[in-house]
Amino acid sequence: MKMVSIDFIVQQTILGLMIGTLYAVISIGFSLSFGLARIINIAHAGFYALAAYLTYTFMVISNNFAFSVIFASLIISALSFLVERYLISKIYGKHIDLSLVIGFGILFVMSSVIKYIWTPEPKSFSPPPLLSGQIFVGRASIPVYYLFILIASFCIFIATWFFINKTMIGRTIKAGIDDLERVILLGININRLFTINYVFSSFLAAIGGALMGPLISLHPAIGHSTILLMFSIVVVGGMGSIFGTLVAGMIVGLSISYTAIYNPSIAEGMAYLLMVIVLLIKPEGLFKK
Amino acid sequence: MRDSEAILEVSNLSVFYVEAQILYDIEVSIGKKNRVVALLGRNGSGKTTLLRSIAGVIRPTRGKISFLGQDITSMPAWKRFLLGLKYIPPDKRVFTSLTVYENLRVAAYGLLRTSNSTIVDKEIEKVLEIFPRLRRLLNSKALYLSGGERQMLNLAMSMMGPTKLLMLDEPTEGLAPALVQFFSELLDKIRTDFPIFLIEQNLPIVRRLADSLYLMKEGRIIYHTDDINTIRGGEYMKLL
C-alpha cells in the first residue's frame, strides 16, 4: 500500500468535497426536471458546457470573473427558456424516452456549435488573481479557488433550498413533484411552472459550468462526460431530493478523490460503481423523496 | 334541458383510450335547479373518466363541454378551475411533503391567483371553519395525516376560491362511519351554494342527498332523472 501523508489526505478531502458540491449544484436541476416534468434533461449537460465556454470568452474579453460568470449564466438561462418553450414543451407527458433522445439531440447540436465557434482545440483559463494562489491548512496546500467553490456551492445550495421551500413558486414545484395532476386541479398553470423550473435548473447548471471553467481543460465533449456523473449523483441521492443531491454529491466527490490517491485512472469509474451498488441495494436512492 | 340556466352542458362526449372506447356519446346537463346530481354505476363504467373529461385532465375524442354558457372543450384544464368548476379526485390526494398550511397556500396560489397573505389567510380561515379539525394540524406534514384528515384537506384545497360547480369523486370511500356522516352533513350544508356532481358508491348518502340521478353502464348513460323519487331503490340496482 502506498504511504500517504496526512496533508495529501486533507488535500484530497477538500478536493473531493469541492468537486462533489459543485457537481451537486449542477445535478440539482437535473433532479428537479425529472421530479416535476418527468423528463431526463440531457440538454442540462449542454447548458453546463456552453456556460463554461461563454465564461472563458468573457474572461478573455473583460478579465472580470464575476461579470463573466453572471453574464454567461444569464445568457444560458435565456437560451434555456427558448429551448423549453419551443422544444422540450412538445414532449411533456409523452414517453420518457422521447425526452432522453431529444435531450441528446440538443446536446449534440450544442456540442457542434461549440466546435464551430470555439474550434475543437482545448481551451483553458485561470481564476481571477483574487482567487488564485494557495493557502495552507496545516502543511497541506489548498488552492484558494477550491475553497471559494466550496463556499460558493454551499451558498447556492442554501439559496436553492430557500427558493424551493420558502417561496410560493418553490412550494408549488414541490407540490408538483408530489402530485402533478393535483396541482393542475388547483388552477395552477403548469406550463408556466415547467418553464420556471426548467430555467431555474438550467441557471444552476450554467453557474456550475461557469465556476467549473477554471478547473478543467475545455473541450467540446465536457458536457458528455458530465451526464453520467449527474446521473450517478441523482441515483445515489434520490430523484427530487435537494438535500439528498447535496449529500450524494459529496459522497461521489469524495469517492472519486480518494480513489484517485490509489489509482487515478479508475477514479471516475468509482462513481459509477457506487451508483451500481446503490441501484442494487436501495434503488430509489439513499434519500428517497 | 337546454336553457340559459344551465351550468354544465355535456353533449356527444366520446372518449377513447388508445383504441378502446371508454365513453359513448355522453349527454349531461346540470342547471341551477339541480342541487345534488348523483352519478352511479359499477366500477369501470366510466364515471371517473367522465368527470376527468369535464375537468379537462382527459381529452375527449368527440363532443362538447360548456360551462356557464362558455365552451370549454378545448380549454386547458387549469383554466377551467378558475371559472369555478371544481373537481376533487378520489384517493384523498394531498401534497405529502408539504404541511397542511402549505397545502392550502398552494391551493390559494392557484385558485385565488394571489400570494397576498391577508387575502389568502382569510380564505384559509373560511375553509378551516368548515374543517375545524385541520386547524391544529396546520403545521403538520400532510404525510402524517390520517385518511379522514387527508380527505378534509383534499376538499378544503379545492374549495378555495369561488365555486360554481363541485364535482366529487367517491368522497366517502374508505372512511370511518363517523367521517362519512360528517361529509354527508357537510354536503347537505353546501348544496345550497352550488350544484354538486357526485360519484358515490354509498347508496344511503345518495338517497339522502341527491335529487337528480345519472346511471352509467359500460361507458353509456342508461338512465337519467331529475327527480330521484321517481325511481325506487331496488330498481336502479336492477338496471345496473
Next chain:
Amino acid sequence: MMKTSSKNFGFLLTRNLDLLIILIIFLVLPRFIPVTFAVHILVYGVAALAVNVMYGYGGLLSFGHALLLGLGCYGTAFALNYLTDNIVLAVAVGALLTLSVGALAGIFALRRRDPYFSLVMLAFNVFFYQLWVGPLASWTGSDMGLFVKLPVTLDKSTFYHTVLIPILAILLVLTKIFLKSCIGSLLIATSENEEKVKSIGHNPYVIKYIGLLFSSFLAGLIGTQLTLYLAYVGIDYISPMTNPILVFSVLVGGAGNIIGPFIGSMIYNLLNYILLVLLGWHATIYLEGIIGLFLIILMIWFRGGLYRAIYRLIKGYHLPDVVR
C-alpha cells in the same frame, strides 16, 4: 386468422419479405460501394437491430449497446491473439464474453423503470471503456487498437459473401423467430402493460432479461465477425460515443420492425460519407450536430421513423403500432 397449415413457399415468402429485402440489398451493395463500407453498414445495422429488440419491442432504450458490440469484437481479438488459433472458438469466446457482461448489466439495468435502463447501460459502457483505455490499456491497445492474428487469410470480398451474408441471414431469421415466439410476444406485452403480464402469472423481469440476453447475443456475434473481417479491432467499437449512431439508426429507420435499423444504419453511413467526400475530413466533426438535429426533428414531428412514413405513403395506412 391465416391457416397455419398453408406453410407453402409463397406464404413464407410474403411473411418474410422484409428479411429478403435486407439480404438482397446487402448482396447487391458491394457492387456500388467499397466492401468495407458495406460491412460497416451491415454491422451497425445488426447492432442497431439489437438495440431495437429492446426498444421497439421491449420498450427499453439502451444507451450502452456499443459495449456489447465492442466486447464481441475484442473477445474474438483477445482469443485469437492470446489464446487460440481456432476461429470458431474465438467467435465463441467473443459471444460468451458479450453474453456474460450483458447478463451482468441486466441485473442492474432492469431493476428500475425505463429511464434507468438507458443510463445504467451507458454507465456500464463508460465503465468498461475506462477500463479499456486505463488499467487494461496494454492488453486492449487502447486508442491504437489491436491487430488480430488470423490463422487463415481471407479475401475480404469472399469473406463478405460466404460468411458475413449467411451469418446475417441466420441472425435475421433467429430474430424473427425470437420476436414471434412466446418470449417475444411476452416482451411486447410487457412493454405495453407490465401489470397485465404479471397478472397472468409471468415475471416481467425475467422476460426483459431474456430479451436483453438475446439482444446482447446479436450485438456480440456481429462484433466477432467484424474482427474477423478487419483483422483489427478499434476502440471506437466499444466507445460510448458509438451509441448515438445505433440509437439514431433505430429512430430514423423505424423502431418496432426489423428493416428499420438497417435503413437507419444506411442513412447514417451515407451522411457520414457525404460529409467526408463533399466537405472533407474536418467536416465530419459536425456530423454529431446533424445527428442531433435529426433526433430533435424526429422526436417532435416524426414519431415512427422513415420506414413507417414510407410505408404509409405506399400503402396509404399506418403500420400497426407495436409500440412507440
